[in-house]
Amino acid sequence: MLGCFLLLPCAYSEELSNFEKRELSRLLEMDWTELTNQPVSGVLGYDQEHWRNPASVAIIRSDDVFDGGHLQLVDSFRGVGGMYVTRGNAYDDFVTMRNFSGSATEKFLMLVDGREVLQPMGGTITWGSEEVPLAILEQAEIIRGPGASIWGTNAVSGVINVTTKPASATQGNSLRLALESTGTFLGEVVHGGKIGEGEYYRIWVRNQEYAESDLLSGIPARDDGYGRKIGFRFDKELGSDMEFTVAGAYSTRRFEHVLDLSSRLLFPTDANFTTFVPVSVANALALPGVPNGATYSTWPNLSGTVQPSGVPRIVNYEELPQDAGHVRARLAGVTNNELEWAVDTYAEKYKTNLGHVGHKWDRDEYNLEFRGNRPLGDRNHIAFGLGYRYMEFDVTETTTSPWRFSTLNPQTGLPSSDIPILQYNGPDSFERFSAFFQNTYEVNEDFFISFGSKFEDGDLSGTTVQPGIRASYSVNPDNLLWAAYSRAHRQASLVERYTEVSYARIWNPLAFHPTLNPTGQQWINQSFEADPSLDDEVMDAYEIGLRSSPSENFLWELSLFYYDTKDAVFSGPPVYEALDYTSIGGEISLNYSASDLWKLRGNYSYSKGKREGARQTDFPESMASLLSSIQLSDDLNFVQNLYFTGERILPSAYNELPIDDYLRLDLGMIWHAGQEWQFGFFGQDLLDPDHPEGMYTDLDVEPTRIKRRFLLTVSKNF
Amino acid sequence: METRLLVPINFLGFACRPILLLICLFFLSANSGKHLLASTHGETAQVTNLKATFFVNTLKYVRWDNRDLPSAEIPIRLLIVGDDHTNFKSRLEYLLNVSDLEISGRSIKVESLPKWPRKDAEVISSGAFMAILLDSESKKWQPGMYPDIPGVLVVGEGESYLRRGLALCLIQDNNRVRLRVNLARAKSRNIEISSSLLVLNRVEVIKK
Numbered sequence A: 001m002l003g004c005f006l007l008l009p010c011a012y013s014e015e016l017s018n019f020e021k022r023e024l025s026r027l028l029e030m031d032w033t034e035l036t037n038q039p040v041s042g043v044l045g046y047d048q049e050h051w052r053n054p055a056s057v058a059i060i061r062s063d064d065v066f067d068g069g070h071l072q073l074v075d076s077f078r079g080v081g082g083m084y085v086t087r088g089n090a091y092d093d094f095v096t097m098r099n100f101s102g103s104a105t106e107k108f109l110m111l112v113d114g115r116e117v118l119q120p121m122g123g124t125i126t127w128g129s130e131e132v133p134l135a136i137l138e139q140a141e142i143i144r145g146p147g148a149s150i151w152g153t154n155a156v157s158g159v160i161n162v163t164t165k166p167a168s169a170t171q172g173n174s175l176r177l178a179l180e181s182t183g184t185f186l187g188e189v190v191h192g193g194k195i196g197e198g199e200y201y202r203i204w205v206r207n208q209e210y211a212e213s214d215l216l217s218g219i220p221a222r223d224d225g226y227g228r229k230i231g232f233r234f235d236k237e238l239g240s241d242m243e244f245t246v247a248g249a250y251s252t253r254r255f256e257h258v259l260d261l262s263s264r265l266l267f268p269t270d271a272n273f274t275t276f277v278p279v280s281v282a283n284a285l286a287l288p289g290v291p292n293g294a295t296y297s298t299w300p301n302l303s304g305t306v307q308p309s310g311v312p313r314i315v316n317y318e319e320l321p322q323d324a325g326h327v328r329a330r331l332a333g334v335t336n337n338e339l340e341w342a343v344d345t346y347a348e349k350y351k352t353n354l355g356h357v358g359h360k361w362d363r364d365e366y367n368l369e370f371r372g373n374r375p376l377g378d379r380n381h382i383a384f385g386l387g388y389r390y391m392e393f394d395v396t397e398t399t400t401s402p403w404r405f406s407t408l409n410p411q412t413g414l415p416s417s418d419i420p421i422l423q424y425n426g427p428d429s430f431e432r433f434s435a436f437f438q439n440t441y442e443v444n445e446d447f448f449i450s451f452g453s454k455f456e457d458g459d460l461s462g463t464t465v466q467p468g469i470r471a472s473y474s475v476n477p478d479n480l481l482w483a484a485y486s487r488a489h490r491q492a493s494l495v496e497r498y499t500e501v502s503y504a505r506i507w508n509p510l511a512f513h514p515t516l517n518p519t520g521q522q523w524i525n526q527s528f529e530a531d532p533s534l535d536d537e538v539m540d541a542y543e544i545g546l547r548s549s550p551s552e553n554f555l556w557e558l559s560l561f562y563y564d565t566k567d568a569v570f571s572g573p574p575v576y577e578a579l580d581y582t583s584i585g586g587e588i589s590l591n592y593s594a595s596d597l598w599k600l601r602g603n604y605s606y607s608k609g610k611r612e613g614a615r616q617t618d619f620p621e622s623m624a625s626l627l628s629s630i631q632l633s634d635d636l637n638f639v640q641n642l643y644f645t646g647e648r649i650l651p652s653a654y655n656e657l658p659i660d661d662y663l664r665l666d667l668g669m670i671w672h673a674g675q676e677w678q679f680g681f682f683g684q685d686l687l688d689p690d691h692p693e694g695m696y697t698d699l700d701v702e703p704t705r706i707k708r709r710f711l712l713t714v715s716k717n718f
Numbered sequence B: 001m002e003t004r005l006l007v008p009i010n011f012l013g014f015a016c017r018p019i020l021l022l023i024c025l026f027f028l029s030a031n032s033g034k035h036l037l038a039s040t041h042g043e044t045a046q047v048t049n050l051k052a053t054f055f056v057n058t059l060k061y062v063r064w065d066n067r068d069l070p071s072a073e074i075p076i077r078l079l080i081v082g083d084d085h086t087n088f089k090s091r092l093e094y095l096l097n098v099s100d101l102e103i104s105g106r107s108i109k110v111e112s113l114p115k116w117p118r119k120d121a122e123v124i125s126s127g128a129f130m131a132i133l134l135d136s137e138s139k140k141w142q143p144g145m146y147p148d149i150p151g152v153l154v155v156g157e158g159e160s161y162l163r164r165g166l167a168l169c170l171i172q173d174n175n176r177v178r179l180r181v182n183l184a185r186a187k188s189r190n191i192e193i194s195s196s197l198l199v200l201n202r203v204e205v206i207k208k
Helices: A002-006 A018-028 A032-036 A062-067 A073-079 A279-284 A494-498 B016-039 B045-059 B088-099 B120-126 B183-188
Strands: A056-060 A083-089 A092-097 A109-112 A137-144 A158-164 A172-180 A185-196 A199-210 A225-237 A242-260 A265-268 A276-278 A302-305 A312-334 A340-354 A359-376 A380-397 A407-409 A414-416 A422-424 A429-444 A447-458 A462-476 A479-490 A499-508 A522-528 A537-551 A554-570 A577-593 A598-611 A622-633 A636-645 A648-650 A657-659 A662-673 A677-684 A709-716 B062-064 B076-081 B108-113 B128-133 B153-157 B168-173 B176-182 B191-193 B203-206
Touching: A018 A537, A018 B045, A018 B088, A032 B045, A032 B176, A056 A073, A056 A554, A062 A073, A062 A662, A062 A677, A073 A083, A073 A092, A073 A137, A073 A622, A073 A636, A265 A279, A276 A279, A279 A312, A359 A422, A380 A422, A422 A494, A494 A499, B045 B088, B045 B168, B045 B176, B076 B088, B088 B108, B176 B183, B183 B191, B183 B203
Parallel strands: A109 A158, A265 A499, A407 A522, B076 B108, B076 B128, B128 B153, B153 B168, B176 B203
Antiparallel strands: A056 A137, A083 A092, A137 A158, A172 A185, A172 A709, A185 A199, A199 A225, A225 A242, A242 A312, A265 A276, A302 A312, A312 A340, A340 A359, A359 A380, A380 A429, A407 A414, A422 A499, A429 A447, A447 A462, A462 A479, A479 A537, A499 A522, A537 A554, A554 A577, A577 A598, A598 A622, A622 A636, A636 A662, A648 A657, A662 A677, A677 A709, B062 B191, B168 B176
């Protein structure tokens, strides 16, 4: 019998595949709570083993943010293939994905703990308002490619799903301080505790003070200010299979924002009013009949010149306050028949005043959602859900001071000194109902297929059906092929659909005549109407990918996509246009552990977009990153991160700005002082004294100089 | 405000075609699943991954009396007993190797065993101090088979083992893996289970 113990060969001594080893390593890194929340089976692509994902997925964890020397989560997306991240000014970042957007609108869905954070008014994400302390960040999952069949409208070019840790995983005190050589400062404090058996809480504070930047033309950008946020979370275990969570946060930000009037006050250079120059240029050239700026007391003084056109600059700065608060609750559990369910609800209030354009709005939002999933037999796993959302808007338009001068309104035929830049003419409340169903079917151990659809009916997007199908196939233990087809919708923003934009005023230099030239010697307002007929953008997306792990230390992935979009909305003067758009491209990513001490991650992405057959130039076609971390000793890490961004053109009706390609090198040393403390010192953008990255398109706002800088960070773990 | 029906008016138009395709796929897959049931083991690799990781994590909360352990230079043997069709052994070996987990300075050596030895002496002579009884052994296992040796930890894969006197059981329940702990049984083998384990999520404590 002893022979049984000592001599018998193992009947199942087969080697694990490299994918399986990676999956085990991933599980091993989880804390107990994370591990216990891992489902045995789940919906393919969302909560199954990561290596089986039939999608291009990247995970950002708090270590990636700290080790990269990033102050904000959004900065860390620069290391993800297909993601294009730019810094506009001190407090504004812009993110686009897979060459599908080009404008300030983020045509992907972002969720923070299940709460949609895309602003329906402008179709943008206020990244700074959605930041959370790094210590509570569980992960940011970046799913490139449409995920509409589960996530729904606006999950067009991808989904960013940010989750925070449960309160039980953030017990004690945590601190993070960061000081940049520019003067920007960040402080985060988190405290977590236990109230009773199975009852945990945490509270936190985050404060970021933004230092002033310089504009491309060299003058101060007046973009200094602050973003402050407080939050809490309470978790209670209601028995072994039911949990209750209530959480909330309040954020307040104070900045100034600028509107450049230089190219919005125009002077005709021909009798037919077909070509124009800015009034400031006409003044400088002393063209006949130019109105004298000195007679307009509300106009700001000239300050420098606009880059790159060299036009004398007329700019107006106004306050841009943003206040937002939300409370969310979640009740989740698993029933005895393995139905995993969750009821989520949240209420949110968002107030902002875009003072530079005189556009103020309050939004109240209420959301209720039920989601469930369960195995069905041995080979199916179904997921389903229902949701309801209600939003209410209170919009106030004001005419900013520079525009308060007599101007003919062509719509009324009367002169007025009160023509706001934006005039919202839409409804003040919106509803949305949604439902989805998804089934993951295990054909065999190697072949999984997942299919389903989301159904939505809303005041904004109408009635939509958004199906999707994804499949993954293990060619052999170390190679996996996947493919997907999805149909996704993006709803036009409220500005695009319901807001009239007065984008310029033209001076008529001809002499007044009641019949021959009734508009003579007057300013004439130029505007374009919103387009309520702008319906959903509808995208058919085709994706294919290969994931390969030739050795335990090496994983590489190739993802290819083709997006075919009908009625894509392009904003900007003189009109909103719904045009057909195609985007084709791919990403290669690698993850390599050269040794136990040296780890490398790399990405290269290429994408090409065509609008009505014409090549798009507002997105860099090539981007790459190489992130390296070398462990010099037990407590010292040396990080080297290199990012390449191809050239692009910042579009504008008046002042296109070419952005040259740029290479960014960051170097950093991280010292782990015991289990709790970490110190980091980083040099960023070391190859270049400064360069521009991006700005709101079509608004002629000058980008700031992104400068070489140094960063000192300190953090204390729980 | 305009009210719309949730069911789209144009449901029979273009939009319904992909839905019809998906419905067909669903019924096809549901039926196919029934035909293929016989070929499945009923447990996926991911369950075993989770159970193996649970076990390795659990070991961090278990304390042995040094007097019960073999001498420091001898590795502690961990037996995987039963029909190991999901390769529990390799997964555990990998996890232990990656995590560098040791018990009081002793490494852990994982071995497969088709069935449980009949006598305690065989367990002692093997130097085994840990064993995981796989589901295939559950019908054969009787409480009297637990070796009367201090320090020996036997863990069962499945709920039935707990009723048959094991100290720890890894259970798949409601699409999750959880751990059940019989403190009295552990204590009777001179094994201490840390109280910090007992308060963790999805750990159920059996006091008798």
